[in-house]
Amino acid sequence: AQTVTQSQPEMSVQEAETVTLSCTYDTSESDYYLFWYKQPPSRQMILVIRQEAYKQQNATENRFSVNFQKAAKSFSLKISDSQLGDAAMYFCAAPSGGGADGLTFGKGTHLIIQP
Amino acid sequence: GAVVSQHPSWVICKSGTSVKIECRSLDFQATTMFWYRQFPKQSLMLMATSNEGSKATYEQGVEKDKFLINHASLTLSTLTVTSAHPEDSSFYICSAHQGIQETQYFGPGTRLLVL
Numbered sequence: 001a002q003t004v005t006q007s008q009p010e011m012s013v014q015e016a017e018t019v020t021l022s023c024t025y026d027t028s029e030s031d032y033y034l035f036w037y038k039q040p041p042s043r044q045m046i047l048v049i050r051q052e053a054y055k056q057q058n059a060t061e062n063r064f065s066v067n068f069q070k071a072a073k074s075f076s077l078k079i080s081d082s083q084l085g086d087a088a089m090y091f092c093a094a095p096s097g098g099g100a101d102g103l104t105f106g107k108g109t110h111l112i113i114q115p
Numbered sequence: 116g117a118v119v120s121q122h123p124s125w126v127i128c129k130s131g132t133s134v135k136i137e138c139r140s141l142d143f144q145a146t147t148m149f150w151y152r153q154f155p156k157q158s159l160m161l162m163a164t165s166n167e168g169s170k171a172t173y174e175q176g177v178e179k180d181k182f183l184i185n186h187a188s189l190t191l192s193t194l195t196v197t198s199a200h201p202e203d204s205s206f207y208i209c210s211a212h213q214g215i216q217e218t219q220y221f222g223p224g225t226r227l228l229v230l
Binding site (some may be wrong): 033035037042043044045046047050052091096101102103104105106107108 | 147149153157158159160161164174206208210212217218219220221223224
């Protein structure tokens with residue numbers, strides 16, 4: 001992707017509530033994967049969820065789900081029943097293109113969980 | 116599964132010296148590994164793609180003579196920062212591409228401080 005945009009530098013949500021993190025991207029590829037990674041203070045990048053672009057069905061992993069709109073190049077992450085352990089930086093990532101599988105990351109959204 | 120290790124996790128060196136960082140996929144083989152750089156409070160930037168048995172591919176603006184990459188086996192890639200200078204101080208993260216899942220798994224990162 002040439003660009004990946006996360007327009008929310010910071011989001012805050014009450015524990016047990018639902019929050020949605022937005023992401024848009026730009027790519028010329030037709031078949032690709034999209035990812036959300038979580039980076040806690042330890043700075044270890046942890047895969048949260050991935051979406052295959054050729055699949056119309058939105059990916060779901062327990063409390064995490066995506067709303068993938070291929071035509072709009074939108075890939076938002078919904079976290080249900082937010083928990084204190086969800087607090088972290090969340091990065092959206094798309095393939096960088098050019099024949100490689102490297103990723104282009106958005107600038108990240110800092111998610112705060114209010115107890 | 117899909118565990119990636121990095122060594123060392125933290126290194127301090129004098130200006131002008133070289134530093135080698137190792138990235139290993141512990142429970143899967145990775146023909147492709149990636150190196151990223153992350154400055155404080157910023158996102159990850161792809162530096163290069165490391166292919167087993169062939170030369171690395173560098174992103175625009177990354178000096179290949181400064182950041183030497185060797186992918187000697189299907190489980191090991193190394194990044195050598197040659198003649199390090201204070202501006203090379205950063206957090207370096209590797210990832211390994213798990214082909215079956217079409218997903219990158221990340222190492223825990225290496226903090227480099229050049230004095």
